[in-house]
Amino acid sequence: MPLEFGLWRVDDTPVRVATRAMPLESRLEQLIEADPGILGSPLLLIGRQVTTRYGKVVDLLGMDAEGGLHVLELKRDRTPREVVAQVLDYGSWVQDLTNEQIRDIYASYARGRGLPAELDEAFALRFGGSPPEVLNATHALTVVASEIDPATERIVTYLASGFQVPVNVLFFRYFEDEGRSYLARTWLIDETEAAAPPAGGKRRGKQEPWNGTDWYVSFGDDPAGRDWDDALRHGFVSAGGGDWFSRTLRSLPLGARVFTHIPRTGYVGVGTVSEEPQPFADALLDADGEPRRMADLPLKGTYRRAGDEADGTDEDRREWIVPVTWERAVPRDQALWRPGFFANQNSACKLRARFTIDEVSRHFGLTEQP
Numbered sequence: 001m002p003l004e005f006g007l008w009r010v011d012d013t014p015v016r017v018a019t020r021a022m023p024l025e026s027r028l029e030q031l032i033e034a035d036p037g038i039l040g041s042p043l044l045l046i047g048r049q050v051t052t053r054y055g056k057v058v059d060l061l062g063m064d065a066e067g068g069l070h071v072l073e074l075k076r077d078r079t080p081r082e083v084v085a086q087v088l089d090y091g092s093w094v095q096d097l098t099n100e101q102i103r104d105i106y107a108s109y110a111r112g113r114g115l116p117a118e119l120d121e122a123f124a125l126r127f128g129g130s131p132p133e134v135l136n137a138t139h140a141l142t143v144v145a146s147e148i149d150p151a152t153e154r155i156v157t158y159l160a161s162g163f164q165v166p167v168n169v170l171f172f173r174y175f176e177d178e179g180r181s182y183l184a185r186t187w188l189i190d191e192t193e194a195a196a197p198p199a200g201g202k203r204r205g206k207q208e209p210w211n212g213t214d215w216y217v218s219f220g221d222d223p224a225g226r227d228w229d230d231a232l233r234h235g236f237v238s239a240g241g242g243d244w245f246s247r248t249l250r251s252l253p254l255g256a257r258v259f260t261h262i263p264r265t266g267y268v269g270v271g272t273v274s275e276e277p278q279p280f281a282d283a284l285l286d287a288d289g290e291p292r293r294m295a296d297l298p299l300k301g302t303y304r305r306a307g308d309e310a311d312g313t314d315e316d317r318r319e320w321i322v323p324v325t326w327e328r329a330v331p332r333d334q335a336l337w338r339p340g341f342f343a344n345q346n347s348a349c350k351l352r353a354r355f356t357i358d359e360v361s362r363h364f365g366l367t368e369q370p
Contacts, residue, residue, distance in 0.1 A: 007019075007173075007175050007177075007182065007184060009177055009178075017175045017176070017177040017182070018175065018176060018177070019173055019174065019175055020174050020175065020176050028074055028144065028172065029048070029059060029060065029074055031183070032045075032060060032072065032074075032144070033045055033048060033060065036062060038183065038185065039072075039142075039144075039170060039185075040170075040185065040187075041064065042064065042065060042126065042127065043062035043063065043064055043070055044062060044063045044064075044122060044123060044126040044127070045060060045061070045062050045109070046061055046062060046063050046102065046105055046106040046109055046119065046122075047060070047061035047105045047106065047108070047109045048060055048061075048109060050105055050109075052089075052090065052093040053093060054089065054093060056086070056089060056090065056093075058071055058072075058073070058090050058094075059072055059073050059074045060072035060074070061094075061105065063102075063123070063131075063135070065127045066132060066137070066138070067131055067132040067134065067135040067136065067137065068136065068137065068138040068139055068140065069094050069097065069102070069135075069136050069138075069139040069140075070139070070140045070142060071087060071090045071091065071094055071139065071140070071141045071142065072142050072144055073086060073087050073090065073141075073142070073143050073144065074144045074145075075143065075144065075145040075146075080149060080152065081149060081151040081152040081155055083143055083145075083152065084143070084152060084155050084156060084159070084167070087141040087142075087143055087167060088141070088165075088167070090141065091139060091141050091165075091166075091167075094136070094139050095136070095139055097136055097206075098136075098206060099134075099135050099136075099206050099207055099208045099209075100208070100209070102119070102135050102136060103118075103119050106119040106122065107119070110122065116340075118340060118355045119131065119340075119355075120340030120341070120342075120353065120355040120356070121338065121339050121340035121355065122340070123340060124339035124340035124341075125339050125340075130340055130341060130342050130343060130353070131340075133207050133208070133352060134206050134207050135206050135207075136206045137206065138166070139166060140166045140167075140168070141165075141166055141167040141168070142167075142168055142169070142170055143156075143167075143168075143169045143170070144169075144170045144172060145169060145170075145171060145172070146171065146172055146173060146174070147171065148169055148171075148188070152169075153169075153188065156168065156169055156188060156189070157188070157189065160189055161189070168187055168188055168189050169187070169188035169189075170185060170186075170187055170188075171185060171186050171187070171188065172184070172185050173185075207352060208352040208353060208354055209352065210350050210351075210352045213255075213256065213257050214256075214257050214258075214259060214350070214351040214357055215252060215256045215257065215258050215259070215348055215349065215350060215351055216258075216259055216261065216342060216344055216346075216348065216349050216350070216351040217237045217249070217252075217258045217259065217260045217261065217347065217348045218239075218261055218262075218263060218343075218344065218345070218346065218347055218348070219231060219237055219238070219260050219261065219262055219268070220239070220262075220263060221262045221265070221332060224302065225301060225302055225303075226238060226301045226302075226303065227299070227300040227301030228262060228268060228331075228332050229300050229331070229332075230297075230299045230300055230301050231260075231269075231324075232268075232269065232326070232329050232330075232331065234285040234286055234287065234294070234297065235271070235274070235285060235286050235323055235324050235325060235326055236283070236285055236294075236321050236322060236323050236324055237249065237258060237260055237321075237322050237324055237348075238280075238303065238319055238320060238321045238322065239319070239320060239347035239348075240280070240303075240305055240317065240318055240319030240320055241305060241317055241319075242315060242316070242317055243315055243316050245347055246316065246318070246319075246320040246347065247347075248346045248347045248348040248349060249277065249320055249322060249347040249348045250277045250320055250322075251348065252273050252277065252322050252348055253273065254273055254274070254275070254276065255272060255273060256272070256273045257270065257271070257272055257273075257327075258270070258271055258272070258273060258322075258324060258348070259351055259356070259357070259360055260324075260329070261343060262332060262335060263343070265332060265335045265337065266335030266336045266337030266341075267335060267336045267337065267341070267356075267360045268329060268330055268331075268332060268334070268335045268336075269324075269326055269328065269329030269330065270326070270327050270328055270329070270360065270361070270364055270366060271324040271325050271326040271327050271328075271329065272324065272325050272327065273322055273323070273324055274323045274324060274325045275322070275323040277320050277321065277322045278320070278321055279318040279319065279320055279321070280294060280295065280303045280304065280318060280319040280320070280321055281295055281318075283295075283321035283323070284323075285297065285321070285323060286323075294321060303319040303321075304319070305317050305318065305319055327364075327366055328364040328365060328366060330364075336359075336360060336363050336364075338359060340355055340356075341353075341355070341356045341359070341360075342355075342356040
């Protein structure tokens with residue numbers, strides 16, 4: 001069904017504003033690049049005029065807050081149905097992009113544009129958090145045009161509504177009035193009705209590769225509980241209060257390199273796991289070069305917990321201690337944090353975020369990389 005845009009300037013009487021052809025397709029591309037928000041949803045642009053492995057060129061490539069990729073194909077004038085085959089071809093390329101390839105595309109785009117050099121930092125500045133571990137779990141294909149022919153409309157509607165192909169058309173109209181220019185937009189298929197790309201699919205290779213050594217640890221420094229000064233002095237990380245909190249920490253293997261983060265503060269230490277995890281009551285830690293029971297040390301924090309003893313349930317509420325030999329660790333007030341750094345609610349997990357590993361290592365003067 002043809003879409004009709006109208007815009008009126010209201011003085012004493014309404015005066016219709018004239019519709020004009022967009023001066024250049026590149027002009028529309030520049031406007032979207034300057035503010036992707038005019039598309040209607042927050043996007044981080046990661047590429048412009050990106051060449052696919054088939055030798056075709058994608059006008060704009062974006063990423064949403066969930067790490068999904070958005071292919072934007074711009075057409076200034078009436079759009080023939082062949083453009084649908086074009087964007088589907090782009091979709092066959094984009095669905096296989098790996099985490100590393102996506103980061104390379106962004107790095108090439110950022111170069112010379114005054115943008116953050118790393119995708120993690122750009123993502124954090126755009127969306128307020130670090131990117132998800134899995135990028136490109138979904139993708140969307142959007143034709144941006146002033147109008148389309150009836151055959152294109154039928155094909156797009158058929159694919160999107162009948163087969164959940166993530167394709168849609170975004171219409172723009174360009175207006176001029178008394179020396180001012182305006183854009184108006186609407187979707188062919190309402191975004192709330194458009195089929196969401198099916199979950200799952202090919203995910204292999206879309207996480208950053210893990211080096212087999214580095215782990216993230218969250219140390220919950222709390223006035224009523226743990227104290228980072230204890231961990232800094234005696235060499236340990238810990239978690240407890242329930243199975244959910246301690247389970248991941250207890251999975252840390254001997255020799256693991258741990259990047260330790262205090263929530264809402266930053267990274268405070270990098271070290272190597274030197275002993276197996278032990279409950280607080282049994283843990284031995286370094287005290288001036290001698291091993292001593294942790295329970296006998298003069299600690300600032302509290303590590304004994306209500307329910308430490310058997311309470312008739314299977315829940316393990318004990319504080320679990322993992323001894324660590326610090327390569328470099330600093331007081332809390334010297335913690336390092338940058339937008340885009342990895343943070344996670346788990347007590348421990350594999351650290352794949354190369355941006356975080358590199359920046360923390362550089363800041364702490366760690367030269368040996370696994």
